[in-house]
Structures are given as structure tokens and as C-alpha cells.
Amino acid sequence: MKFFIMQGQRLLAGKFRITNKARRATLLLVTLLIPQSILAQEKYDTLYVMSSRAKPYLTFKETVEEHQNTSASSRNTQRFVAMDDLHTEKLRELINNSQTVVTLGQKSLRNVADLRIDRPHLATLITLEDYRDVLSEKNISQGMHCVLVIDQPLHRITRVIRERIPDARIAGIIAEPKDANNSKSSIAMQYEYDPIIARVPPRENIHSTIRTMSENGIDVIIALHNKEIYNRSTARNILISSYHFNLPLIGYSRAFVRAGALMGIYSTPESMADETLGIINQTERCVDGSILYPSRYTVEVNPQVAKSLRINIEYQNLKQTYQDRPRK
Numbered sequence: 001m002k003f004f005i006m007q008g009q010r011l012l013a014g015k016f017r018i019t020n021k022a023r024r025a026t027l028l029l030v031t032l033l034i035p036q037s038i039l040a041q042e043k044y045d046t047l048y049v050m051s052s053r054a055k056p057y058l059t060f061k062e063t064v065e066e067h068q069n070t071s072a073s074s075r076n077t078q079r080f081v082a083m084d085d086l087h088t089e090k091l092r093e094l095i096n097n098s099q100t101v102v103t104l105g106q107k108s109l110r111n112v113a114d115l116r117i118d119r120p121h122l123a124t125l126i127t128l129e130d131y132r133d134v135l136s137e138k139n140i141s142q143g144m145h146c147v148l149v150i151d152q153p154l155h156r157i158t159r160v161i162r163e164r165i166p167d168a169r170i171a172g173i174i175a176e177p178k179d180a181n182n183s184k185s186s187i188a189m190q191y192e193y194d195p196i197i198a199r200v201p202p203r204e205n206i207h208s209t210i211r212t213m214s215e216n217g218i219d220v221i222i223a224l225h226n227k228e229i230y231n232r233s234t235a236r237n238i239l240i241s242s243y244h245f246n247l248p249l250i251g252y253s254r255a256f257v258r259a260g261a262l263m264g265i266y267s268t269p270e271s272m273a274d275e276t277l278g279i280i281n282q283t284e285r286c287v288d289g290s291i292l293y294p295s296r297y298t299v300e301v302n303p304q305v306a307k308s309l310r311i312n313i314e315y316q317n318l319k320q321t322y323q324d325r326p327r328k
Contacts, residue, residue: 045076046280047098049091049112051105053082056125056269060104063273083108091115100280106130113138122286124148124276125269127225131291146286148276151225152265153293156324157250158193160265160299161220164313165248172198172218172247174209174229187216195219206234207241214245221249223256235259248309254300262305262313267294271321295324 048064050057061080068078081094088111095101095117103109104125112121113134121144123131128149134140161168177188177199190197198218203209206229213221221242223230230238239260242249251261275294279285285292300319 042079042097043077044079044094044098046078046100046102047094048078048080048102048104049086049108050080050082051103051107051109052084054105057082057104059269060125060273060276063270064277067274067277083111088115095119102276102280106134109134110138113140118144120144120283120286122146122148122276122279124272125150127151128291129225129227140289144287146279146288146290146292148272148279148292148294150267150272151293152252152267152297154193154197154222156293156297157222157265158195158197160263161222161250162194164263164299164301165220165311167312168195168219170198170216170218171195171220171222171250172200172213172216173222173224174202174206174213175199175224175226176201187212197222202229206237207244210238210241210245210247214247218247220262221247223249223251223261225252243309246309248305248311254298257300257302260302260305262302262309262311264300265297266300267297271296271298297322297324 048061050061064078064080068076079094079098081091083091086094091111092115095112095115098119100120100122101112101117103112103121103123106126109123109126109131116139121140123145124147126147126149128151131147131149158171161171171193177186186201188199190199198213198216200209200213200216200218203212210221223238235256236259239249243260248262249256249260251257251259251264251266253266254264257264272294275296279292298319298321301313303318306313
């Protein structure tokens with residue numbers, strides 16, 4: 001607004017000498033002429049808070065903006081901001097001027113949780129592990145909050161394995177058994193799945209863990225999001241060991257497939273963006289801290305790995321996208 005006032009004063013000063021009284025009159029005149037949308041703080045239907053400007057978040061942003069530009073029925077106003085560009089008070093101001101808040105990633109969720117917001121909030125592009133870490137640290141209002149995680153539900157993973165690798169009878173997951181009574185040396189079997197799921201406690205090193213899996217008749221390894229087990233420093237050793245014991249690995253990202261996993265089951269930022277828009281339009285799905293899984297997912301196969309491990313797998317279509325009904 002200061003810009004408009006100065007311009008008005010300069011325009012008058014070109015022909016007249018402006019007294020203090022005239023300056024006040026100029027201020028009033030220019031203020032009345034400025035559109036109210038400029039004087040008022042801008043309001044948003046949806047505020048998207050990105051943890052950073054990393055590629056997945058920007059891809060998500062581009063998908064939402066493309067949908068907004070191509071949808072004739074969509075009139076929602078929206079704004080994307082990155083945590084790197086904000087201080088706490090500015091973030092609070094933007095949230096107060098928005099109807100719904102969507103956080104992308106763990107950092108933005110943690111920062112928004114600190115503000116204890118009182119409006120609908122959807123967290124996404126986050127793993128279930130990272131979400132639970134934030135929940136253990138922060139007090140998030142459950143009544144108007146939910147999360148769309150990037151993890152794939154276990155029933156979906158086992159269904160893909162059953163369809164693509166029908167010879168697999170037991171699928172192993174490196175994790176502590178859910179039953180607290182199990183000792184470190186035990187393997188917990190879950191028979192409600194097909195193939196059977198075996199939870200194998202991590203041993204002193206990953207090679208011995210995978211050897212134990214092989215010795216116990218496990219046919220395939222399912223990698224789930226777990227930073228302690230799967231990270232940049234361990235990924236190579238895990239893949240080498242799985243090759244050594246002829247155990248194919250099912251990863252949770254495209255990068256896993258490229259690095260040497262037999263198959264990847266994952267949801268892309270584009271599909272997560274589409275589903276987020278659907279959740280925003282169906283507010284009844286986002287209540288009471290609901291944990292939502294993506295309904296759209298991609299199955300990608302690495303044919304070189306299948307050939308090397310001599311696995312008879314259907315991989316004529318190396319990359320296919322599927323759509324399930326939305327499910328918690």
C-alpha cells in the first residue's frame with residue numbers, strides 16, 4: 001500500500017506544492033481507490049507447507065497446480081510455501097488465513113504441530129515411521145487431522161507377491177516381532193497372510209540376518225520403511241547379501257528397483273497429489289487422526305535381477321499402475 005500512496009503523492013507533487021493537510025487528503029484518497037483485496041490479507045482455501053524444495057515436493061506442487069489450471073470446476077485458492085523460506089510468525093499468519101493446511105514431509109508436520117493449529121490438517125508425503133515419531137513428540141489435534149502415508153499396506157504387498165511370484169511361500173520382514181514375548185533369536189510367523197509373513201529380528205550385521213532368513217526357508221524379503229535397517233549406508237550390503245543367498249528383495253521405491261531390487265511397489269508424488277485433492281474434497285475421510293494409505297500405486301520389475309536370480313516372474317509390462325479403493 002505504501003507504494004500506491006507514494007505514487008499518488010508524486011503525481012500531485014508534479015503540479016502542486018503539497019502541504020501536510022494535502023498529504024493527509026492524498027492518503028485518504030489513495031486508500032479509497034486501492035482495491036479491498038490489496039488492503040486485506042489474502043485468504044486461501046488450502047495452504048501447502050513443504051518441508052523443503054526437494055524434487056518430490058516440487059513434483060507434488062506441479063501436479064496440484066496443473067489440476068487447478070485444467071479443472072473447470074475447481075475454484076479453490078491455494079498457496080505453496082517451503083519451510084526454508086518461513087519464520088514461525090509468518091507461518092502462523094498464513095495458517096490463520098487458510099481454511100485447510102496440508103503438510104508435505106516430516107519437517108513441515110513438526111513445525112505446524114508446534115503451532116497447535118485449530119483447523120483441518122492433512123499430513124502427506126511422509127512415512128508411517130516418521131509420522132509416529134512426530135506423534136510421540138508433539139501434541140496434534142486428532143479431531144481435524146489425518147495422514148496419507150507413502151507406505152503400502154501389507155495386504156497389498158503380499159497380494160502382488162502372490163500374483164507375480166506364486167512360488168513364494170514365506171515372505172520375510174526384517175523387524176522386531178510384534179509379540180513382546182518373542183526373544184531376539186526367534187522368528188515370528190503371521191499366518192493371516194498369503195504368502196506367510198515372517199518377522200526376523202536384526203542380528204549383529206545384515207549379512208547374518210539375511211543368512212538366517214535363508215536358513216529358515218524364507219523365499220523373498222519385503223523391505224518396509226525403517227531408517228535403522230534401510231538407509232544409504234546399508235542398502236548396498238543388503239542387496240549384495242540378498243543376491244548371495246538368492247533371496248529377491250521387494251523394495252518401496254523406484255530407486256530401490258534401479259539399485260538392484262527385484263521389484264518395487266510404491267506411490268509417486270503425482271499420485272499422492274491427486275489423492276490429496278480427493279481427500280480435501282471428502283472431508284469425512286480426514287478425522288480423528290486417521291491413517292490413510294494411497295489407493296494408487298505402481299509395481300515396477302527389474303528384469304535383469306529376475307534373470308540373474310533365475311526367478312520365473314511375469315515382467316512383460318515392467319511398470320504398471322493400479323488403483324484400489326481408498327482404504328485406511
